[in-house]
C-alpha cells in the first residue's frame with residue numbers, strides 16, 4: 733500500500749526486462765545453466781511497476797511467481813530469450829537486462845536422453861547472441877540498462893562492459909555476494925561517473941536503481 737503513495741517517476745513508461753538464468757539443453761533431461769535466483773530482476777520489475785511503468789518481464793526458469801500487474805513471457809534458452817526480447821523492443825521505452833544469460837549453447841544437443849556407453853560425451857558449444865548489445869545497437873533503441881556480475885576487478889571490468897555494449901547505465905556487483913541472497917551491494921556506472929550504493933535489501937536496491945534510471949531518462953525529475 734505504501735508504494736501507492738510514492739512518486740511515480742516512470743509513469744507512462746514501458747519497461748522491457750530480462751531476468752533469471754537461461755537453460756541450454758544438452759539432451760532431453762540435461763542442460764547447462766547459470767546460477768541466478770531471479771530475485772534481483774523480479775525486485776526490479778516490482779520497483780518499475782511501483783514507479784508507474786508498464787512492465788514486460790522475459791524470464792528464464794526461476795522458482796518465483798509472476799509479480800502482480802507484470803506481464804511475464806517465460807523462456808528457457810538464450811536464443812528463445814533473444815527472440816522474445818526482439819519481438820517486444822519496438823514497444824519499449826526502457827530495456828533492462830538483468831538475466832544471467834548463458835554465454836554458450838550446445839550445438840550437438842540430443843533430442844533423446846543420452847545413455848552411458850563407456851565413453852564420456854563431448855559437448856560442443858557455440859556462443860549465444862548478446863541480447864543487451866543487440867538491443868542497445870538498434871536504430872531506435874530503448875534506453876538500455878545492463879548488469880554485470882564480476883568475481884574480481886569489479887569497476888574496471890564493469891566500465892569496459894558498459895563501453896563495449898554501449899549502454900548508458902550499468903549496475904555492477906560482486907557475483908559471490910549477491911547470489912541467492914535477499915540483499916545486494918551495487919555500484920552504478922553512467923556517463924557522469926561511478927556511484928557506489930550502500931548494502932541494502934534487493935527491494936531497496938531496485939528502488940534506488942529506478943530512481944537513478946528515471947533521472948537519466950527524464951533529467952527534469954529532481
Ligand code: CTP
Nearest residue numbers: 829830831833860861862863864878879880881
Ligand atoms: N547479456 C545479454 N546476453 C548475453 C550475455 C549477457 O543480454 N548473451 C547481458 C546480461 O543480461 C547483463 C550484461 O549483458 O545485463 C552483462 O552480462 P555478463 O555476463 O556480465 O557479460 P558478458 O558480455 O557475457 O561478459 P562475460 O560473461 O565474459 O563477463
Ligand code: CA
Nearest residue numbers: 832833834835
Ligand atoms: Ca556472460
